[in-house]
Amino acid sequence: MIHQTIYNVSIALCLCTLFAFVFSDSPEAMRDLVTDLPGQSGVRFRHYAGYVPVDKKHGRAMFYWFFEAMSLPNQKPLVLWLNGGRPGCSSVGYGATQEIGPFLVDNKGNSLQFNPYAWNHEANILFLESPVGVGFSYSNTSSDYKKIGDEFTARDAYSFIQNWLERFPAYRENNFYIAGESYAGKYIPELAEVVYDKNNENSSLHIKLKGILLGNPETSEAEDWDGWVDYAWSHAVISDEMYGVIKRNCNFSSKTTWDVKECKDNVDEVVKQYHKIDQYSLYTPTCNGNSTPSSSLDSTRFRTNLRNSKMMPRMMGGYDPCLDDYTKVFYNRADVQKALHASDGIHLKNWSICNDDIFDNWTDSKPSVLPIYKKLIAGGFRIWVYSGDTDGRVPVLGTRYCINKLALPIKTSWTPWYHEKQVSGWLQEYEGLTFGTFKGAGHDVPSFKPSESLAFFSAFLKGVLPALSP
Structure with a gap:
């Protein structure tokens, strides 16, 4: 049973009435209203789900799930949340129902529980399954799936935002932020750059982008x-000897480093060690189920991808190591798909939390988005980056190395930040960027530290540092 947040009922009903009026001029929006989600009890905010076309000629459409803020949605910002994956993983499956959404999947996919730390306390939250081929998003042109890469994804995401705002015009004037984690560390700056450039070209389609928030981001x-290698060694996952061989033979700045046998073979040995535990969360158990993504990725396939791609391969995990299985069950239910307007409830879509074919066919990935960081900083946008410090896949060390490359002046030196009178992590504020850590959190930080992450998110939106004293 979903626990209800405490509201002033009369005010909430007034808000619902107000927004029914606001959206009365958008029949498409009202068709997307979710009214009978299985497992949901009465909440005082509206949520919508469905498809938005991004390319009618090719038949591309992207699936979204949108939650109004719990109060004052007309005044609070609009936040687009993106998950990454290898790339190829679902923001609905991860962000919406494992991390920051108001309804978290529970009990092996058979029920939901209310999330008291949902981020729609502070903002209107829009989850997007991106690119097409991920989750319920699709293209009717099969050749599209051979063209997917960073630029393709950014263009489609921008088209989605513009078309979504046509469906929900009341949010056109709300401040807009983009947030997410993992490979979205590439998606988010690239999309922000497109928005920035398009805003300068066409004022009538202006999107009020104010900043970006990136968690454990590939950068x-x-x-x-x-950072991946150094973290594995510093956390006793690999031996001194293996570490020494990698440091002597791998030059990750070189395009030919994977041609060096001693480098590739020993990196593969690191992967084998990580197969024994949850790389995304070093100190929590692994799932004992039979179909979890972390157990299905064999080292032979990993080596093939490693040789043929410059992207960092992906192995999935999480705080409850079986949550991926639960979400797969939930989103493949006929009643759930019908309630979310993903299918008619009869001709079901085959939903998966990650699509390996997306990664296998990825056509382009920028080696670095740090030049985009510089461009956005110069443009005056707010940039916050955070790391769960027990994540081995995109570890805090690598993110620190990336930020150090920017050589930004320091405004607030490395210091603890607090939540409920406890040290929640450490942070450093630079000119143009704020970096924070979460003590004891794995890759999907809100799954591990829900209350702390909500406080951090609130501080980000306000543009003030979280508490620096108890």
Whole structure:
């Protein structure tokens, strides 16, 4: 049973009445209203789900799930949340129902529980399954799936935002932020750059982008790889000897480093060690189920991808190591798909939390988005980055190496930040960027530290540092 947040009922009903009026001129929006989600009890905010076309000629459409803010949605910002994956993983499956959404999947996919730390306390939250081929998003042109890469994804996401705002015009004037984690560390700056450039070209389609928030983000290939190796050694996952061989033979700044046998073979040995535990969360158990993504990725396939791609391969995990299985069950239910307007409830879509074919066919990935960081900083946008410090896949060390490459002046030196009178992590404020850590959190930080992450998110939106004293 979903626990209800405490509201003033009369005010909430007034808000619902107000927004029914606001959206009365958008029949498409009202058709997307979710009214009978299985497992949901009465909440005082509206949520919508469905498809938005991004390319009618090719038949591309992207699936979204949108939650109004719990109060004053007309005044609070609009936040687009993106998950990454290898790439190829679902923001609905991860962000919406494992991390920051108001309804978290529970009990092996058979029920929901209310999330008291949902981010729609502070903002209107829009989850997007991106690119097409992920989750319920699709293209009717099969060749599209052979063209997907960073630029393709950014263009489609921008088209989605513009078309979504046509369906929900009341949010056109709300401040807009983009947030997410993992490979979205590439998606988010690239999309922000497109929005920035398009805003300068066409004022009538202006999107009020104010900033970006990135969690355990893939950022710059060389620094991310160096941090991955250093973290594995510093956390006793690999031996001194293996570490020494990698440091002597791998130059992750070089395009030919994977041609060096001693480098590739020993990096593969690191992967084998990580197969024994949850790389995304070093100190929690692994799932004992039979179909979890972390157990299905064999080292032979990993080596093939490693040789043929400059992208960092992906192995999934999480705080409850079986949550991926639960979400797969939930989103493949006929009643759930019908309630979310993903299918008619009869001809069901085959939903998966990650699509390996997306990664296998990825056509382009920028080696570094740090030049985009510089461009956005110069444009005056707010940039916050955070890391769960027990994540081995995109570890805090790599992110620190990336930020150090920017050589930004320091405004607030490395210091603890607090939540409920306890140290929640450490942070450093630079000119143009704020970096924070979450003590004891794995890759999907809100799953591990829900209350702390909500406080951090609130501080980000306000543009003030979280508490620096108890």
